[in-house]
Amino acid sequence: MTRTLGKGRLVAATHNKGKVRELKDLFEPVGMEVVSAIDLDLPEPDETELTFAGNALIKARAACKATGAPALSDDSGLEVTALGGMPGVHTAIWAGEPRDFYVAMKKVEDLLQDMQATDRSARFVSTLAVVWPDGQEAVFEGTVDGTLVWPPRGDRGFGYDPVFVVKGETETFGEMDPAKKHAMSHRADAFRKLKAALLP
Template structure:
């Protein structure tokens, strides 16, 4: 939510989370980021009667066949422990003897209007995984991900720099180009 607020509020939008509205979180049953983003946006739109935007995003590791992918948050367990999730990625890479450390962050933004119109805007940022984690900024898998062309992990990077280039920023730019 913090990243979405940083990206949308300068445009004059007020961003309110489903949590702030006490909306139930639907079970993510789709097989793609786009499918899960639309599922969550539909649920929010039906509950509020207002247009709803939802994000589904995660880390896709090439050597792991795209895992953790749509299960990125679930790899962190409950309560969410992303350090453990990062360890799990590293353990699985070591277990298969992977030398390919390429990965990408993927974001799908699902936008649903009360009239039933739906759109999806997707963004990716490609990079490499490092171990051990570096940096205290960001969230999720940020401390192990270095975007192509960069030297700092997203966990080390100034938030403004990350917001400029992240998978979410790419998806938001596509949304803005289509709608604003």
């Protein structure tokens, strides 16, 4: 891919403060000024696609159109093996309105208990979509494999982090130092691929 992201403003098309924080940590060291949809008071578009990539593109296209600047969106979620990949693209919806991720984590755990599931493997998926004002688009997917634990542990991170232990680790993402998490997360995996393709 010959298109690159030059230094300057990048609109983070998300209203999730945890994602904004992680995207700033990833992009600001390479010279990008990350401004979020929250900062710009942009509306949240309806996520009507059935894939992470589809929903990421919906959000990035809307933010790019509204601002006239390159926009980046992350659509991510938890895929639980024993649940056939659920909650998947519905990861945030499981938390209800207003978002309560303890409720979502408990829902996952209750389903696993009801099934008497012995397989507690899961993975986080992150899809980063970049859209430019001229209509060009790029999509990058990252993953990280792990295991679900119960009860939740740690108050760092966000979402399902307190019940997810990365393969080979003992701490949950909710217990882990943020810098360590950022080095191995699904979002970091997607960012590495984006950086190799788009950053000069």
